[in-house]
Amino acid sequence: xxxxxxxxxxxxxxxxxxxxxxxxxxxxxxxxxxxxxxxxxxxxxxxxxxxxxxxxxxxxxxxxxxxxxxxxxxxxxxxxxxxxxxxxxxxxxxxxxxxxxxxxxxxxxxxxxxxxxxxxxxxxxxxxxxxxxxxxxxxxxxxxxxxxxxxxxxxxxxxxxxxxxxxxxxx
Amino acid sequence: xxxxxxxxxxxxxxxxxxxxxxxxxxxxxxxxxxxxxxxxxxxxxxxxxxxxxxxxxxxxxxxxxxxxxxxxxxxxxxxxxxxxxxxxxxxxxxxxxxxxxxxxxxxxxxxxxxxxxxxxxxxxxxxxxxxxxxxxxxxxxxxxxxxxxxxxxxxxxxxxxxxxxxxxxxxxxxxxxxxxxxxxxxxxxxxxxxxxxxxxxxxxxxxxxxxxxxxxxxxxxxxxxxxxxxxxxxxxxxxxxxxxxxxxxxxxxxxxxxxxxxxxxxxxxxxxxxxxxxxxxxxxxxxxxxxxxxxxxxxxxxxxxxxxxxxxxxxxxxxxxxxxxxxxxxxxxxxxxxxxxxxxxxxxxxxxxxxxxxxxxxxxxxxxxxxxxxxxxxxxxxxxxxxxxxxxxxxxxxxxxxxxxxxxxxxxxxxxxxxxxxxxxxxxxxxxxxxxxxxxxxxxxxxxxxxxxxxxxxxxxxxxxxxxxxxxxxxxxxxxxxx
Numbered sequence: 285x286x287x288x289x290x291x292x293x294x295x296x297x298x299x300x301x302x303x304x305x306x307x308x309x310x311x312x313x314x315x316x317x318x319x320x321x322x323x324x325x326x327x328x329x330x331x332x333x334x335x336x337x338x339x340x341x342x343x344x345x346x347x348x349x350x351x352x353x354x355x356x357x358x359x360x361x362x363x364x365x366x367x368x369x370x371x372x373x374x375x376x377x378x379x380x381x382x383x384x385x386x387x388x389x390x391x392x393x394x395x396x397x398x399x400x401x402x403x404x405x406x407x408x409x410x411x412x413x414x415x416x417x418x419x420x421x422x423x424x425x426x427x428x429x430x431x432x433x434x435x436x437x438x439x440x441x442x443x444x445x446x447x448x449x450x451x452x453x454x455x
Numbered sequence: 456x457x458x459x460x461x462x463x464x465x466x467x468x469x470x471x472x473x474x475x476x477x478x479x480x481x482x483x484x485x486x487x488x489x490x491x492x493x494x495x496x497x498x499x500x501x502x503x504x505x506x507x508x509x510x511x512x513x514x515x516x517x518x519x520x521x522x523x524x525x526x527x528x529x530x531x532x533x534x535x536x537x538x539x540x541x542x543x544x545x546x547x548x549x550x551x552x553x554x555x556x557x558x559x560x561x562x563x564x565x566x567x568x569x570x571x572x573x574x575x576x577x578x579x580x581x582x583x584x585x586x587x588x589x590x591x592x593x594x595x596x597x598x599x600x601x602x603x604x605x606x607x608x609x610x611x612x613x614x615x616x617x618x619x620x621x622x623x624x625x626x627x628x629x630x631x632x633x634x635x636x637x638x639x640x641x642x643x644x645x646x647x648x649x650x651x652x653x654x655x656x657x658x659x660x661x662x663x664x665x666x667x668x669x670x671x672x673x674x675x676x677x678x679x680x681x682x683x684x685x686x687x688x689x690x691x692x693x694x695x696x697x698x699x700x701x702x703x704x705x706x707x708x709x710x711x712x713x714x715x716x717x718x719x720x721x722x723x724x725x726x727x728x729x730x731x732x733x734x735x736x737x738x739x740x741x742x743x744x745x746x747x748x749x750x751x752x753x754x755x756x757x758x759x760x761x762x763x764x765x766x767x768x769x770x771x772x773x774x775x776x777x778x779x780x781x782x783x784x785x786x787x788x789x790x791x792x793x794x795x796x797x798x799x800x801x802x803x804x805x806x807x808x809x810x811x812x813x814x815x816x817x818x819x820x821x822x823x824x825x826x827x828x829x830x831x832x833x834x835x836x837x838x839x840x841x842x843x844x845x846x847x848x849x850x851x852x853x854x855x856x857x858x859x860x861x862x863x864x865x866x867x868x869x870x871x872x873x874x875x876x877x878x879x880x881x882x883x884x885x886x887x888x889x890x891x892x893x894x895x896x897x898x899x900x901x902x903x904x905x906x907x908x909x910x911x912x913x914x915x916x917x918x919x920x921x922x923x924x925x926x927x928x929x930x931x932x933x934x935x936x937x938x
Contacts, residue, residue: 383589
């Protein structure tokens with residue numbers, strides 16, 4: 285399947301700062317591979333990829349906003365934060381009956397906390413935009429149960445400097 | 456995956472010989488014919504059977520049912536047991552859709568008599584059943600009510616006015632498994648689950664009107680109240696977002712446990728903890744909440760099916776004899792007593808894409824089925840057939856009382872969408888087979904096309920011939936509802 289260039293949700297960014305995702309074939313489920321020029325855009329692209337599986341994301345309007353603040357221990361890795369991010373979006377999607385089309389992720393922070401005995405954690409803050417689900421407009425396709433750890437990766441490529449990742453979803 | 460020593464040890468039984476150099480603590484046992492075995496090899500599923508064989512405390516073997524295919528951590532169709540006291544429990548050995556399972560209702564309606572009304576019946580059922588992406592049920596529960604659901608299961612739902620008093624007898628675990636602990640359920644799981652009770656979901660979940668088309672075991676069929684030509688209704692659904700959240704929560708919890716940090720297992724989807732650790736106890740308590748949630752979910756769906764049929768036929772569901780044949784899960788971990796090397800032991804049996812198939816006389820089988828063995832419901836695809844089987848004594852001896860659960864895919868979802876048009880599939884099934892298919896998502900329907908799935912009869916034949924479960928009846932679809 286052809287890679288999809290992202291345009292509409294890069295309205296506040298230079299297109300060069302954006303990335304792209306492509307759909308990965310899987311025997312039973314479905315996944316995405318991600319390429320992004322920054323870690324934050326990688327998270328945004330992953331979100332867009334996930335909602336592109338759920339619906340026709342181009343039909344979703346950024347009418348209302350939700351704030352997200354999540355953290356995970358550094359032990360779980362940046363991939364663990366990616367899983368948590370996608371799970372949070374699924375939670376907001378189901379609980380609020382919303383679809384999301386625009387994602388603004390702030391720089392991921394690694395925090396050392398004296399309170400936790402110096403254990404490191406990753407913190408992610410974001411604003412996500414979307415609207416209530418409308419069956420007749422949004423061309424709902426597939427429900428996602430969860431992102432999985434199977435073939436999960438998110439790493440900075442030494443050569444290109446891009447963040448490259450893979451997530452497989454259980455559907 | 457190269458380098459496994461696979462030996463044929465029975466007509467439909469193969470052993471991956473225990474190899475410590477590959478981390479195996481027990482052998483792998485695969486129930487398959489040559490064709491199914493080759494398919495498992497081609498998908499690298501045997502790697503997963505071997506990985507499970509390396510889990511600490513695994514007892515006897517890492518089992519693969521005839522419908523084995525690639526999963527997350529555990530293979531789908533995987534069965535593994537661990538000591539109930541200090542053995543491990545693994546969310547990946549249960550699956551994201553905790554207690555996904557199947558329910559079958561019978562009727563006294565002749566399927567041939569509804570041909571002219573089939574579309575009307577299906578549209579009424581479609582309207583009555585919540586389904587699809589982002590769907591919610593017809594019930595919204597407070598936190599207190601959810602507590603009661605978790606700890607009361609199907610009997611609580613019956614007391615709350617859903618279904619019949621006697622339904623719980625024919626649900627696995629009497630419709631309520633012991634050990635639910637609502638304190639171990641996260642806020643997010645509560646919020647996802649509080650309005651999804653009684654909703655079908657999407658993907659491979661379905662509600663089908665079916666005709667009993669073939670009888671293999673007339674005595675067992677009679678005990679189950681099934682006969683040729685009869686109209687029956689099958690529901691396939693699970694614990695919805697509630698269960699998915701619990702699995703995700705505890706995969707994280709387990710990965711950060713002291714046990715996992717020292718386990719030396721690379722696959723994060725195999726994250727596990729001993730049942731006697733805080734992490735293991737908490738997952739078990741939350742998992743049982745999800746198991747009871749899933750059973751109540753299918754119970755409520757069945758309740759609305761009965762109400763819709765009452766409206767269609769102008770007769771009570773009791774007069775239509777819409778009794779419950781059985782309700783059984785195929786993604787579950789349970790504490791069970793089994794005979795192991797001559798002594799009776801309590802073990803935690805994980806069945807991921809595998810169905811309990813307790814034989815005649817086994818504890819936990821309803822009295823009505825004590826001579827037959829527990830009914831096993833094997834759903835097929837929407838164009839061909841599904842099967843009812845019965846558990847066997849041989850399954851009790853060989854596979855911790857387990858058998859297959861369905862058929863895996865032959866086409867990926869993207870391949871299916873490229874090759875098949877959902878609207879055209881709908882027209883074709885109606886024109887060629889008279890099957891009425893109603894779906895919220897036509898692209899989702901394409902992904903679920905019959906051509907995307909293996910023929911379940913091959914899986915059922917192997918399970919039958921291997922002695923894990925025996926064929927009772929075959930059912931063919933008349934009408935299908937997909938989310």
